[in-house]
Amino acid sequence: MATDGVTEQRGYKPFLPMLMSYVASGGSLVLGSAAQLLTFAILARWLGVHEFSVFVAITAVANIAVHLCGLGAMECLVRRVARDRAIYPQMLGHNIILTSGSGAALVLLGAVVLPFFFTLSPDRMTNVAVITLMLVTNILLVRVIVLTEQIFIAHTDFASANKVVVGFAAARTVAAALACIAFGATTVASWAVWQFLCHVLVAVCCMWSVRLLGAPSYRLVREELPQGLYFSIPFILRALRQNADLLVLSLVTTAEIVASYSVARRILESSYLSVEALNRLIYPGSARATAAGLHHALQRVRRVLAAATVISLAAAVTVFVLAPILPYLFGKEYLSLVGFARTLCWVVVPLAMWSVAVEALGASGDHAARAAVMGFGSIAGTGLAAWASWYAPPAGTFISFYVIEIAMVVASWSVFLHFVRRDRQAAITFGSGSA
Structure with a gap:
């Protein structure tokens, strides 16, 4: 009796196109990884021990929050659109609503709480402003960029997805080199501005790159809300660990x-x-x-x-x-x-x-x-x-x-x-x- 859905073919031949795709994108992924490591090295050298430790601490908080931003909506976009591309507008709108709403709440919460633990400037208002800027950069803007990558993956356009990853990594490396090496930035406060501008530029390019795939339909896909939470909560707990x-x-x-x-x-x-x-x-x-x-x-x-x-x-x-x-x-x-x-x-x-x-x-x-x-x-x-x-x-x-x-x-x-x-x-x- 035949079964519904996709039945896997035996042997390794059906697996070869996927392996070839991985090999083809391998060089780009290595470059992206090397660029991320180089960015980290530049910041470690130029910011110094104290400033670098503060940067790592705030980034760690943002890394936890970014998994909560969107409430796991990106996974359901990939899963549902991979099966039925006609649902893409609804899933995109679902993602935009959850990402913007949860992201704004997380940034606001962080802007209120984190200034009590981190001092990036002796001036209180400047300190709050810099921390808020870092949270917007490392939560909302990062989520927009990663969402673009996932949109391309959902449409099995892995070449474009790899371009997003590598382009983002390269942009951060260039920003770090300009900020620290060319302009002598040695504090987290000064780097935060460069980091924000870099992420804005990459996010704008990302949004432009997916415009032809279709406009969003703004509504929540309610059956995916618990699935999204199931998906995101383990990553939050893992980030805590x-x-x-x-x-x-x-x-x-x-x-x-x-x-x-x-x-x-x-x-x-x-x-x-x-x-x-x-x-x-x-x-x-x-x-x-x-x-x-x-x-x-x-x-x-x-x-x-x-x-x-x-x-x-x-x-x-x-x-x-x-x-x-x-x-x-x-x-x-x-x-x-x-x-x-x-x-x-x-x-x-x-x-x-x-x-x-x-x-x-x-x-x-x-x-x-x-x-x-x-x-x-x-x-x-x-x-x-x-x-x-x-x-x-x-x-x-x-x-x-x-x-x-x-x-x-x-x-x-x-x-x-x-x-x-x-x-x-x-x-x-x-x-x-x-x-």
Whole structure:
């Protein structure tokens, strides 16, 4: 009996076009990752230890808030439009409403609260203005730019999506070079203006680039509201976990260890981009393949797992080999950087492995299960990372990192395989009933 939806073809031949697409965009993604790392290096050198630490702290807060901005609406745009492009105007309007509303609320809240914790200027009003400018830049404008990337992914236009990523990274690098090297910016307050102007320019270009795809239809797609929350909350919790260790280390260790660890963490995030790029290419096709059940995409997900593991191993080896040149980029005061980078680089492998499983759950619309895995993992990870960083810094921090990520591999794949068995059994039961 035939099943509805997309049934996956066997063999590796159907997988080749996707791999070719990934290879074709690989050079651009490497350039984008290198540009992000170079931007971080310029800011680390020119802002100095104190200003750079303040910049990292405010950016960390914004990184948490940006996952809440839009309430997860971008995922449903990719998933729904990949299956039916006629729904694009409604999904675009849904995104604009939620992004603008939640973004404005987050910026307002941050502008009220953060000036009590961070001082970027001795003048109170200037301090509030600079922090507000940074929040608008790193929450609202970043969300607009990322939304453009997701719009192109939803339409399977990966070349344009890659141009957005690389163009954004290059623009930030140029802005950092102009601000710090050419014009001598050495404070977060001065960099905030350059950063804002850069993001405005990129956001305007992004909005112009998607104008021909269709105008938005402004209405909420109510059935996607809980799905969006299920999607975004795990990322918020994960962002909290990723900053718990930094916060505790800042209380119990030296500034050099905190600075070197934060740079090593950024390098780890950059090395994961190669895996994230694969997940971006996979997601629309997986959404179509799982429309009639997650079991239809089992072989596809296994192939993705193999590819992600190979890619992450290559990224880890590259970081390990090139680590000795990092002090030349970031400054010789980062004494622990090489050792920290070499210790953390292998974390990308288990991170890549469990990301494949949760991305498959997301593509199939099983966001409650996905949220449970990522949410509970982040909550437990926050406690473990904070305790280990306090008890035995920084060795405990590194051990907790590996324990958390390996546990996530076990949990995510267990849940994924459970849902595969559930959907397969449901299909058999439905087929028997129909017969």
